[in-house]
Amino acid sequence: GENVEQHPSTLSVQEGDSAVIKCTYSDSASNYFPWYKQELGKRPQLIIDIRSNVGEKKDQRIAVTLNKTAKHFSLHITETQPEDSAVYFCAASIGSGGGADGLTFGKGTHLIIQP
């Protein structure tokens, strides 16, 4: 089955700096890569996703890049703010045709924004 590795497990950055979280996956058939943000005691919330036919996607201060050859994808957050502090999860899934598949998650990155 699919295996997703995520690094680092903890990331501390100064407010205003950029943060980068990296993930690798094992199954070359995976074609959908979402990122979720989870605050303490809350549900995971989708912040951005990318499909395998796209190399990069950006939404305001958040961007995701995908390298299918190397089987890795990354989350980039620019101009970090205190409210960005949370645990971030990457995930991968194989969706064939019009269907969907369950997500395989990385172990999470605890992002700490230092004031």
Added chain:
Amino acid sequence: DAGVIQSPRHEVTEMGQEVTLRCKPISGHDYLFWYRQTMMRGLELLIYFNNNVPIDDSGMPEDRFSAKMPNASFSTLKIQPSEPRDSAVYFCASSRTGGNQPQHFGDGTRLSIL
């Protein structure tokens, strides 16, 4: 729009008791997923349904776990008998049909087995 609704939000029960978790997906979503989150194992898929039919239950840990989806607006995850190692947060998520549509999570059920 109402999101994914789970109940109860918290459940504390003694070992050996039956536990039933409930989920109402977003209206119009054809896929429903059950996930479990623990510190040790992170977020892991237990089972998912498409149009009320179970598609992949390979993540269900043991025969003590069962899940049903009797109609498009309701699903249950049952543990019988429960054990302390089942303590976790159980999330339900749903998505539309159409090639990897985003999965939207409910607020979860925090389960504690004493």
